[in-house]
Amino acid sequence: MKIKDIQEEIIDEFAFFDDWMQRYEHMISLGKSLPLIDQANKKEEYLIKGCQSKVWVYPEFKDGKVLFTADSDAIITKGIVALLLRVFSNQTPEDILKADTDFIDEIGLKEHLSPTRANGLVSMIKQLKMYALAYQSQLN
């Protein structure tokens, strides 16, 4: 699936809920489906700076696509990471780099996060794009 289509799917999914409690419940269940990082890769170098809870993201490059696995010690954060990975994992570096992140505003996620969590979200997206950029420069 293309990034844009996945984003549309997420927007539709979140529109289905009446209130923020239900959205959080959904995010928590998404967190439980996160493609988990191998324990051996839970190292300092894969920690994302700027998050108040711990977030590890591990990138791999297979058949021209970037695959991410991740984990966090906070479950709502895990849900946020799961949403991002659903959009950005298993995509080409080029698609990841040119993707916008409007869907985050459209589902109202950012305004419902505390400022520290919102900063963490920005750091996560930045880090995913950095990895994509690194793989793309390997290709060129």
Next chain:
Amino acid sequence: MNTDSKSIAFDVEKIRKDFPILSRKVNGYPLVYLDNAATSQKPQVVIDALVDYYSNYNANIHRGVHSLSQEATDAYEQAREKIRSHFNIKKSREVIFTSGTTHAINIVASGFRSILQKGDELIVSALEHHSNIVPWQMLCEETGAVLKVLPMNDEGELELVEYINLLSNKTKLVFVNHISNALGTINPIEEIIEKAHKVGAAVLIDGAQACAHIKPDLQALNADFYTCSAHKMCGPTGVGILYGKEAWLVKLPPYQGGGEMIKEVTFEKTTYAELPHKFEAGTPNIADGIAFGAAIDYLNGIGFDAIANHENQLLAYATEKLLEIEGLKIYGTSAQKTSVISFNIEGIHPYDIGTIVDKLGIAVRTGHHCAQPIMDFYKIPGTVRASFAFYNTFHEIDVLVEAIKKAKQMLT
């Protein structure tokens, strides 16, 4: 428990009406404000004092001959006098207005640069807020003095036996908070001060967390320095005090240069103003200083016995109710503590709990509470902290407990 006449007259519903913010809603629910250790809410009289100053007598102080300037100067100096009297400080010149506790600590740390020598020792308690650690680390780096840590036990109490072992004639300064912001422990500062003085060391007590709950008698306490922030005691943000014994304040060099703190200026030499102005360079925070005085009047109108009595009842009730939740662990279990409960639920990150209860209108703090060494001691990333003030109710504690149960159910 204390049941004097003041506490019988204590009417929390009536008191709540003094605080406009307490009637608002958050995320569709009535606000339950339990982050009082971070900052307290403000009663209307304090808000009025600010508006009154800017509406009726705003002028720069200590310099103009005009009437407005004199009115403002009088009001500002009256606030200093109220603070002096409240803390039973001997002389008003020992009351330095600062921007808050952090500023106050930095004035003292900076002043000790010219006093400390290589190999001198400072003692910091394991329970400190970062603001009472970092300025001293910077001072040690600069002077070659050594920072020693007074350890704590599992209950979150300081180990006084270790303290006595750490003290020596090399000890120049000891700094401890009166009450721990992260755990609520009331520290045995009387004993800490007395023991330090026996080896000739000065003591700074960080009172930021204490002054909303108790009324310290600074002459009886005999600390060399004591600090507090108005915003934690129903006053405005951006103002606080440094109390220092006169002999120390005379000895320490000024912290900042500028207007207000000088006696005479020529390009050859400047002589400094007398206390307290020596440490009050620039136009001070006049409005907030005056409103700080109004906050002190307000708190004394309720009475610190009544405040402590109500808060202790809230603490006992909340502790009992929270411990009924399976897997909930409280950090900081000293018998000597104020109305702060730091806790975690097994297997759940504190941020997750904070996020869910916020959606239900409840304000609690989550994280390391600017006291990372305490979190490292317990080997946890942080805690959820509920801190109660005299305007909180038993009903609000019930709301908190139900919200935490809901969060627990969602998150496990």
